Amino acid sequence: MLQRYQIVSSKVLPSFIAESGGGQGWSVTLKEVIDADNDALFELTRDGGVGSASYRDVAAMKVLDPAMQAFAANAPTNAEGHLAFTPQQLLPYLKTPEEKAAYEKLTRSRGPDLK
Numbered sequence: 001m002l003q004r005y006q007i008v009s010s011k012v013l014p015s016f017i018a019e020s021g022g023g024q025g026w027s028v029t030l031k032e033v034i035d036a037d038n039d040a041l042f043e044l045t046r047d048g049g050v051g052s053a054s055y056r057d058v059a060a061m062k063v064l065d066p067a068m069q070a071f072a073a074n075a076p077t078n079a080e081g082h083l084a085f086t087p088q089q090l091l092p093y094l095k096t097p098e099e100k101a102a103y104e105k106l107t108r109s110r111g112p113d114l115k
Helices: 015-021 055-074 087-093 097-110
Strands: 005-009 026-030 040-045 050-054
Touching: 040 055, 050 055, 055 087, 055 097, 087 097
Parallel strands: none
Antiparallel strands: 005 026, 026 040, 040 050
């Protein structure tokens, strides 16, 4: 069973995973997708951090990564220091047609509460 996993630098994971799980040091992840429609990408860090996203959303989120990083650099945080935002606030940071299409795909797949 352990042959399905690998240890990677957290820096190689998309920022939306690495930031939610800590983003520092090393992480344990699956080597390859088993079922892209039903599986999720999880990051487990040595300090107990966990980040996740469904594999079907990972490709779209990788396209959005530059916009998400730009937004995060300018976004307000809540009392705990976490980003406090709605998906609509990402719109001004979408620069390419690919980013706009990925955003539309994610908001459609996640339901009307994200629109």
